[in-house]
Amino acid sequence: MAMNPTVERVTQRIIERSRSTRAAYLDLVERSRDQGLNRPRLSCGNLAHGFAASGEDKPAIKSGKAMNIGIVTAYNDMLSAHQPYGRYPEQIKIFAREVGATAQVAGGVPAMCDGVTQGQDSMELSLFSRDVIAMATTVGLSHAMFEGALLLGICDKIVPGLLIGSLRFGHLPTILVPAGPMPTGLPNKEKVRIRQLYAEGKVGRDELLESESASYHSAGTCTFYGTANSNQMMMEMMGLHMPGSSFVLPGTKIRQELTRAATHRIAQIGWDGDDYRPLGRCVDEKAIVNAIVGLLATGGSTNHVIHLPAIARAAGIQIDWNDMDDLSRVVPLIASVYPNGAGDVNYFAAAGGMPYVIRELIGSGLAHPDILTVYGQSLEEGAQQPVMEGDNLRWDPAPEVSGDDSMLRPVSAPFQPEGGFRLLKGNLGRGTIKVSAVDPSRWTIEAPCRVFEDQNAVLDAFKAGELERDVIVVVRFQGPAANGMPELHKLTPPLGVLQDRGFKVALVTDGRMSGASGKVPAAIHVSPEAKLGGPLARLRDGDVVRVCANSGELVAVVPAEEWSAREEAVAPASAPGVGRELFALMRQHSDPAERGGSAMLAAAGL
Ligand SMILES: O=C(O)[C@H](O)[C@@H](O)[C@H](O)[C@H](O)COP(=O)(O)O
Numbered sequence: 001m002a003m004n005p006t007v008e009r010v011t012q013r014i015i016e017r018s019r020s021t022r023a024a025y026l027d028l029v030e031r032s033r034d035q036g037l038n039r040p041r042l043s044c045g046n047l048a049h050g051f052a053a054s055g056e057d058k059p060a061i062k063s064g065k066a067m068n069i070g071i072v073t074a075y076n077d078m079l080s081a082h083q084p085y086g087r088y089p090e091q092i093k094i095f096a097r098e099v100g101a102t103a104q105v106a107g108g109v110p111a112m113c114d115g116v117t118q119g120q121d122s123m124e125l126s127l128f129s130r131d132v133i134a135m136a137t138t139v140g141l142s143h144a145m146f147e148g149a150l151l152l153g154i155c156d157k158i159v160p161g162l163l164i165g166s167l168r169f170g171h172l173p174t175i176l177v178p179a180g181p182m183p184t185g186l187p188n189k190e191k192v193r194i195r196q197l198y199a200e201g202k203v204g205r206d207e208l209l210e211s212e213s214a215s216y217h218s219a220g221t222c223t224f225y226g227t228a229n230s231n232q233m234m235m236e237m238m239g240l241h242m243p244g245s246s247f248v249l250p251g252t253k254i255r256q257e258l259t260r261a262a263t264h265r266i267a268q269i270g271w272d273g274d275d276y277r278p279l280g281r282c283v284d285e286k287a288i289v290n291a292i293v294g295l296l297a298t299g300g301s302t303n304h305v306i307h308l309p310a311i312a313r314a315a316g317i318q319i320d321w322n323d324m325d326d327l328s329r330v331v332p333l334i335a336s337v338y339p340n341g342a343g344d345v346n347y348f349a350a351a352g353g354m355p356y357v358i359r360e361l362i363g364s365g366l367a368h369p370d371i372l373t374v375y376g377q378s379l380e381e382g383a384q385q386p387v388m389e390g391d392n393l394r395w396d397p398a399p400e401v402s403g404d405d406s407m408l409r410p411v412s413a414p415f416q417p418e419g420g421f422r423l424l425k426g427n428l429g430r431g432t433i434k435v436s437a438v439d440p441s442r443w444t445i446e447a448p449c450r451v452f453e454d455q456n457a458v459l460d461a462f463k464a465g466e467l468e469r470d471v472i473v474v475v476r477f478q479g480p481a482a483n484g485m486p487e488l489h490k491l492t493p494p495l496g497v498l499q500d501r502g503f504k505v506a507l508v509t510d511g512r513m514s515g516a517s518g519k520v521p522a523a524i525h526v527s528p529e530a531k532l533g534g535p536l537a538r539l540r541d542g543d544v545v546r547v548c549a550n551s552g553e554l555v556a557v558v559p560a561e562e563w564s565a566r567e568e569a570v571a572p573a574s575a576p577g578v579g580r581e582l583f584a585l586m587r588q589h590s591d592p593a594e595r596g597g598s599a600m601l602a603a604a605g606l
């Protein structure tokens, strides 16, 4: 199948733009590999420390003859998605022995649950926690005891952080090992209905808690199509998971067999075998484009327009929002997973899931099949779904047709002809908007604005009845340099109430939204941010603002001479508490959202 000309053109543009940085990166990968198996370079003392506590694996590790797999784990009990990982290292050690290899936990990384911190001060640590995870990943892998890595992480900033860190050890073959989604609980639309009733004061806290607990009820990834499940989609599109392993429930036999298969596979693609597949070569320009295409085709999380540039930079690849906007014009929306539609990821998986999506995108020339996956000769083998045959795991071809066309449709008959991402530009700066969950009648909103500098002030104004009109709510000083660029997802219920009451409503912010945010049009990630002199600092209550996803406009309708003469508002002082003061260095040196919002990558000159 010939590649779509726009996908080909954008891919070549990225290759050209990245030529020197990609060459430098691949040189690092080669040099790290040519320094040989890391363990022989360690001293006897280093080695002895490294395997002192390895028990029955000590002879094998000491001999240096068997592959030693480094496990980097993001286990904790805060993320329902990561809770199953508590038992994975012991399982993986057993699976490694089955193929004459060994495994050790190289290190743990922190993981923030954005659901627990949503709307809290601690959400201001969320974006930068990605870089803490990346650095923690390098701390684990820097022990240099390993010839391959298995990464245990699923949620928002964790997969990006694990990848960024592991890419700096790009000579190591590496596989991401998922744990699977939570079984479906209270339908997401019912959860939202109760939230809006609570926002209107029509139900109490007890009823809200019961509703939330029925939605988020057990181990596994939350089932909306937010950043975590978008991570899973991207790993499938980049060939870094075993095929079709993302959306298989935790605690099942097939889930365990998928973990076993990943462990056996990493032992086959290590560099002392004849099928060496270093991570640094798996993550190339085509794989990154595949991730963007998958994000657009499935209506994935807006957070990835920030994380993907950061992941790409860690591999010497430079992408920007123009690339995404160009691709969005030719990639149709073929999935409708909540908040874009009614059904959650379990319904998406049952309808054909990622194997079907990969089949459709390759078959239509929108995804590059010729990438170095961890499992096969091309991404075409990613269009397979795992099934159990007795006690044995096998892979069957993806379904030729969707099992539920309310969830998944062919490229030939999509939900929308274009992807859900739009780049917005104008005298308010550059921003992004995800329209896949927004009714087309609301793709253009023009109304007087009300300017806030704190999301709680918006909630107070709503409760005081001050927003009962057509209004563009502006929340500024929410960028990386200001306060760490939190998600403002707590604003979704009140803005949704206003929208349901018939008002024209939109949000404009230099902050972020959750991947679970949907129905209210939101121009987010506005750059340059207000803290750094961005135009949002000049807005005043009552200015008419126009957000238009059709024309790509983000403008203040203010006469040019008045606009340029405006004084900029002064940013509120950074507040201490919940550890925010320890992230000051990241705020002070972060680069803009479009580059990934990373002080770490900026300082590294990547
Ligand atoms: O980007 C994301 O997907 C979100 O950060 C998500 O991980 C977060 O947990 C949401 O806040 C959950 O949605 P609710 O807050 O609506 O439960």
Ligand code: SF4
Pocket: 078, 079, 080, 081, 082, 112, 113, 114, 115, 116, 155, 156, 220, 221, 222, 226, 228
């Ligand atoms: S999807 Fe979000 S809320 Fe759910 S476990 Fe992951 S980080 Fe937490």
